[in-house]
Amino acid sequence: MKVPNAILHSLLILSTRLHFISLVENQSLSDLTISSAKLTRVPPTIKNVLALRNVTFMICKIRTVDLADFCDHSLLVKLDLNSNHIRYVVNTATRHCSLYDSLKSLLLYSNLLTTINLNMFSAFPQLSYLTLRNNKIKTLTHTFGHSALENINLGINGLEEANLCDWSVPNLSRLSFRRNQLTNLPSCITIFTNLTVLSVAGNGLANFSIESLAGLDKLQELELEMNSLTSAVLTSDLFPKDLQTIDLSMNNLTEIDLSYIPVHSLRVILQSNAIERFDLNNTSPNVTTLEMAYNPIDCSFSTPLERAMKHVDCGKNRI
Numbered sequence: 001m002k003v004p005n006a007i008l009h010s011l012l013i014l015s016t017r018l019h020f021i022s023l024v025e026n027q028s029l030s031d032l033t034i035s036s037a038k039l040t041r042v043p044p045t046i047k048n049v050l051a052l053r054n055v056t057f058m059i060c061k062i063r064t065v066d067l068a069d070f071c072d073h074s075l076l077v078k079l080d081l082n083s084n085h086i087r088y089v090v091n092t093a094t095r096h097c098s099l100y101d102s103l104k105s106l107l108l109y110s111n112l113l114t115t116i117n118l119n120m121f122s123a124f125p126q127l128s129y130l131t132l133r134n135n136k137i138k139t140l141t142h143t144f145g146h147s148a149l150e151n152i153n154l155g156i157n158g159l160e161e162a163n164l165c166d167w168s169v170p171n172l173s174r175l176s177f178r179r180n181q182l183t184n185l186p187s188c189i190t191i192f193t194n195l196t197v198l199s200v201a202g203n204g205l206a207n208f209s210i211e212s213l214a215g216l217d218k219l220q221e222l223e224l225e226m227n228s229l230t231s232a233v234l235t236s237d238l239f240p241k242d243l244q245t246i247d248l249s250m251n252n253l254t255e256i257d258l259s260y261i262p263v264h265s266l267r268v269i270l271q272s273n274a275i276e277r278f279d280l281n282n283t284s285p286n287v288t289t290l291e292m293a294y295n296p297i298d299c300s301f302s303t304p305l306e307r308a309m310k311h312v313d314c315g316k317n318r319i
């Protein structure tokens with residue numbers, strides 16, 4: 001397929017057969033999306049289309065990505081290569097690329113990466129969003145520094161451990177390890193004091209203490225659902241000061257002590273555990289929402305009135 005040099009701002013190609021595309025010089029095209037095609041590589045003629053801001057090649061058969069293919073794309077902000085067959089991401093550029101100063105989002109989810117050298121992204125000082133979700137990553141770069149990255153998604157990979165002790169990513173605000181095989185929290189997680197959302201849901205954690213997150217005072221949302229937790233200790237003075245939601249649903253908790261929760265207002269999600277005993281009278285007033293359906297006992301409430309009514313009888317669930 002040949003794309004003409006017309007005044008086009010946006011081009012969307014949906015095809016199931018396209019395996020080759022040639023792009024002639026074009027100064028207007030800013031948005032290019034090719035979806036559901038048979039491309040096995042980024043077309044080399046992409047270098048003729050330098051006004052691109054957003055590029056998406058999705059549901060194709062691309063196997064390798066060389067970021068040098070986009071070296072002179074000084075406006076490219078977002079590169080989305082989701083749902084390809086990518087095993088390797090490299091950057092063979094040997095000069096300064098203008099892409100380095102523009103790229104903000106790189107999406108590589110649903111590919112076949114087993115490893116990725118994150119240090120490659122040190123050359124991209126604007127990069128703030130990186131998703132590697134749904135790949136086959138088993139090991140993480142040991143030493144990694146980046147001053148702008150705010151959001152890293154490593155969900156649905158094969159990580160059994162995550163050692164972040166030699167990472168320096170001060171702006172990191174959202175970090176997901178959802179659905180890996182971690183049996184412990186990532187080591188040195190407390191160095192990321194700008195974290196607002198942390199997900200370790202869907203891993204193999206067996207116990208948890210809030211003290212392991214001491215000092216993460218911007219953390220608002222903690223996702224620990226779908227682990228194998230048989231114990232979770234939340235009563236501590238070392239509680240992340242801004243925490244608003246903790247999700248402990250779909251674990252194996254038989255009891256939990258919420259008598260002392262030193263934050264203004266916390267939503268605690270305990271759905272689908274095995275909690276048989278629960279003392280609502282001795283539950284901190286700082287717990288403002290409690291969700292505990294699908295437990296042997298259900299003391300759920302979301303308003304003070306509901307809570308007052310439950311004081312009389314939490315009600316046994318018939319499950």
Ligand SMILES: *[C@@H]1O[C@H](CO)[C@@H](O)[C@H](O)[C@H]1NC(C)=O
Nearest residue numbers: 010030031053054077078105
């Ligand atoms: C490019 O992507 C960004 C982020 O998804 C979006 O906000 C923006 O509208 C897109 N630009 C164009 C021209 O489609």
Ligand SMILES: *[C@@H]1O[C@H](CO)[C@@H](O)[C@H](O)[C@H]1NC(C)=O
Nearest residue numbers: 125126147148149150171173
């Ligand atoms: C860090 O994030 C903030 C906003 O979240 C942003 O304004 C700032 O530019 C980022 N810092 C760097 C070095 O990119």
Ligand SMILES: *[C@@H]1O[C@H](CO)[C@@H](O)[C@H](O)[C@H]1NC(C)=O
Nearest residue numbers: 169170171172191192193194
């Ligand atoms: C958190 O982010 C702010 C601004 O984005 C930055 O100035 C600060 O150094 C970061 N904190 C840490 C511990 O790196």
Ligand SMILES: *[C@@H]1O[C@H](CO)[C@@H](O)[C@H](O)[C@H]1NC(C)=O
Nearest residue numbers: 183184204205206207208231
């Ligand atoms: C918590 O689990 C870890 C790893 O499974 C184990 O080493 C540790 O002893 C457990 N701690 C408690 C208090 O049960």
Ligand SMILES: *[C@@H]1O[C@H](CO)[C@@H](O)[C@H](O)[C@H]1NC(C)=O
Nearest residue numbers: 226227228229250251252274
């Ligand atoms: C929870 O406990 C039940 C029985 O005690 C066990 O069969 C199940 O595998 C456990 N689930 C998890 C997620 O550990």
Ligand SMILES: *[C@@H]1O[C@H](CO)[C@@H](O)[C@H](O)[C@H]1NC(C)=O
Nearest residue numbers: 259260261262263264284286
């Ligand atoms: C409720 O939270 C406040 C801080 O917001 C704390 O001083 C107080 O001790 C907490 N009370 C209980 C019972 O958790």
Ligand SMILES: *[C@@H]1O[C@H](CO)[C@@H](O)[C@H](O)[C@H]1NC(C)=O
Nearest residue numbers: 278279280281282311312313
């Ligand atoms: C909780 O307190 C209420 C009101 O003071 C009381 O009626 C109820 O029996 C107490 N429940 C338990 C389990 O102690």
